[in-house]
Amino acid sequence: MDGTAAGLAGRVTGWMAENREALDGLMTQEGSRAVHEEFIVAEGGVLPTREDRIERARRASTRAWLRHFGHGLAASWEGADPELGDRIETWMTVHGERREALQLDEEVAFEKLGRSGDPERDQRAVELAAQRRYFAEAVASTAEGLGIDPPELSRRVGSWCRENLARLKDLQVEALAAAPGVSDGDTQEMALLWERSPEAARAVEAAMVWANLRFLAEALEHALPRPE
Numbered sequence: 658m659d660g661t662a663a664g665l666a667g668r669v670t671g672w673m674a675e676n677r678e679a680l681d682g683l684m685t686q687e688g689s690r691a692v693h694e695e696f697i698v699a700e701g702g703v704l705p706t707r708e709d710r711i712e713r714a715r716r717a718s719t720r721a722w723l724r725h726f727g728h729g730l731a732a733s734w735e736g737a738d739p740e741l742g743d744r745i746e747t748w749m750t751v752h753g754e755r756r757e758a759l760q761l762d763e764e765v766a767f768e769k770l771g772r773s774g775d776p777e778r779d780q781r782a783v784e785l786a787a788q789r790r791y792f793a794e795a796v797a798s799t800a801e802g803l804g805i806d807p808p809e810l811s812r813r814v815g816s817w818c819r820e821n822l823a824r825l826k827d828l829q830v831e832a833l834a835a836a837p838g839v840s841d842g843d844t845q846e847m848a849l850l851w852e853r854s855p856e857a858a859r860a861v862e863a864a865m866v867w868a869n870l871r872f873l874a875e876a877l878e879h880a881l882p883r884p885e
Contacts, residue, residue: 665878665881666871666877668733668734669726669729669874670729670871670874671733672729673870676725676728679725684717686721687724691713691716691717718863718866719784719785719866722866723749723788724742724746726792726870726873727741727742727745727746730742730796737800738800738801741800744799747799748795748798748799749791752794752798756788756791759787759790759791759794760787762787762790762815764783766786767782767783767786770819785866785869786815786818789814789869790815791811792873793811793813793814794807794810796810803881804882805881813876813879813880814877814880817876817879817880818872818876825872828868828871829864829865829868832864835864836861837860
């Protein structure tokens with residue numbers, strides 16, 4: 658595979674935007690999966706709380722976006738195997754323990770950076786940071802001829818992201834400005850927003866995930882090996 662990553666971020670995010678219908682299909686699949694998970698939990702005698710449902714919906718949305726990203730990467734990365742997206746999906750399905758380990762790692766890093774005062778927003782930031790690194794490990798584990806160990810690519814992505822948080826902030830502001838029906842006040846306390854307006858909360862959540870995917874694309878562009 659050609660290790661050149663220059664321009665990769667723009668190509669991947671462009672592909673994702675142009676193929677939004679494919680994302681809608683993935684959202685439907687992951688939504689059905691979330692309902693099935695809830696049904697299994699309820700059969701065990703544990704009724705899900707409202708917070709449980711929100712968290713399950715968030716995880717489903719993130720899974721769908723990452724699957725979409727994987728197929729965008731396969732379509733946009735010169736020399737990539739067309740099956741790369743499917744292999745990334747399979748890897749992430751099997752190696753959930755790596756996501757959990759990376760989340761613990763990111764929680765430690767986040768504590769050093771300082772919290773925002775909104776516990777729910779801080780927790781989501783940690784989750785998304787872990788997902789970025791998790792996806793990087795999936796890429797390094799499934800892309801042929803990449804020449805880098807999965808944990809090393811994960812560390813590179815994590816380090817670049819922590820060094821460029823101002824860029825993430827810019828992407829978030831841009832995404833929120835384009836989100837339908839979202840005002841400046843909606844971006845403050847996420848827990849209150851879910852209570853007051855679930856529709857606005859979902860729009861904010863989608864905007865934040867999209868900003869993080871663009872951020873991940875830029876991180877990969879900088880972290881992937883370059884040809885000698």
